[in-house]
Amino acid sequence: MARLVAGIDLGGTKIATGLVDETGRVLERAVHPTRPEEGPAAVIARMIGSLEEVCGRRGLDLAALEAVAVACPGPLDPLRGVVVEAPNLRWREVDVVEPIREATGVPVYLENDANAAALGEWWAGAGQGTRHLIYVTVSTGIGGGIVIDGRIYGGAHWAAGEIGHTVAVVEDGPLCGCGRRGCLEAMASGTAIARRAVEALQAAGWREGDVPGESDARPGRR
């Protein structure tokens, strides 16, 4: 019988779970809302429920899995299986591995979501056939992961590749969520790009409610 693993991507808004075979093929998927306001125990119960759902569709018990991998926003400690601090989840020092190990009886691994994505791209995506790669994710923030010789490079604090708070504008850059100025994330994340677009439009005389392109207030009009 095929060896199957389950992967759970835990985000601030959704829990995405996949049942995957050893070639990387996704056999089953399930998506559930995270609802972090209900607290870690409720979120972890939903994660376990999503595992039961994807296994159940194939008539499998959780014990039929080889392992479960959990990808989660960091910082986290994969060796202890603990999410150290995840603002989007409102989690601090949450042991996510042990309850899932108890429910399934199989090994459970925790990894930073950007690192897991980097390894996924190396194994089955854009980085196939390469030895080393750097993966950059641009969404609400900017994150990244480094794969060297087919292994995630964690660095001293498992935060290697987290390039979002590298200072890109040394003098008088925009304020970043981390409290410093000029971080890459404050310049080029999805959030920052949208903010800078609004600033450019406003500088050109655009007001909230105007439809760009239909009014005469276009950037560069002056």
Ligand SMILES: [Zn+2]
């Ligand atoms: Zn920053």
